[in-house]
Amino acid sequence: MRAARFHSFGAPDVLVIEDVDRPQPGPGEALVRIRAAAIQPFDSRVRSGRLMPNLTLPVTTGNEFAGMVESLGPETAGPAAGTPVAGRRTFGAVAEYVVVPVGDLAVIPAGVSFAEAATLSGTAQTADTAVESLGIGVGDTLLIQGAAGGIGSFATQLAIARGARVIGTGSPANIDYLRALGATPLTPGPDLPRRIAEVAPDGLTAILDCVGGETLDQSLTLGVPRDRIASLGDLGRVAELGLRSVEGLRDGVRLARLLDLAAQGKLLATVRSTYPINDIVAAHRELDTGHGRGKIVIAID
């Protein structure tokens, strides 16, 4: 089978398409023929060696996928061969086949494409756990820094569905998009605190940071208690700063709920761009810009 792998850390062009053995499902596992994968900044950080520098290489990149069940492992109950499913697995998603525990899969409902399902499989789950961890609900005014991206676009919609008001930051090109998601859009900048005060005179009650660095530093000055600030953009500083941690609770049950919301038209999955697997290097170059709306998808035909 074809797989997008890297044998050394570095720029996007360390990624190569190789022919490797198809994995075999064990007990409790399914073999999935992947039709679409979604990529995220984690993939870039691992590929470049900034994260997990002691990882044993080669590694097949990608964590989010959608496709069809090919077969189940021995004595395994699960969706029948041919059932469309989505799921996440740490590494191995940008390939023709992946093996994954059955409990991490969710059936894709009618009306949701493989590409849309792939974008929901990991990132929407993390966005959901972030909104849940912050306890977002009616009466909240939530600032999402980096609201147009993968996490931000899902978190914006999920927080609004819980009754919160969302103020979302993004680049000028994404302002209309953020408004369409239901957020009050603002561009980033040193005068952001003044502009937030104009649109939210009663103040913010919670912050979700999807950017990190100076953006997180600025967020700390906005009068929100630290246990109501979560940062996915700077995970390494969460404990040191005493911020709310986001639990990595991702499984087939949560994913099935999010896929159902998408099927009902209540959760928009935005595909920023789609690349065939052979163009994985170009896809990672776009990922490395750090800008854009929604998710980048890899088509695996």
Ligand SMILES: NC(=O)c1ccc[n+]([C@@H]2O[C@H](COP(=O)([O-])OP(=O)(O)OC[C@H]3O[C@@H](n4cnc5c(N)ncnc54)[C@H](OP(=O)(O)O)[C@@H]3O)[C@@H](O)[C@H]2O)c1
């Ligand atoms: N995806 C996941 O499942 C996951 C899981 C755990 C942690 N994380 C982490 O969470 C962070 C966000 O992930 P993601 O998947 O949402 O990444 P993403 O899709 O690349 O989105 C990041 C967004 O940040 C915006 N941005 C960049 N600089 C900004 C600034 N100074 N102010 C405001 N917005 C800015 C960009 O939009 P503009 O074009 O508008 O600038 C971009 O859309 C990353 O650090 C990632 O590693 C992600």
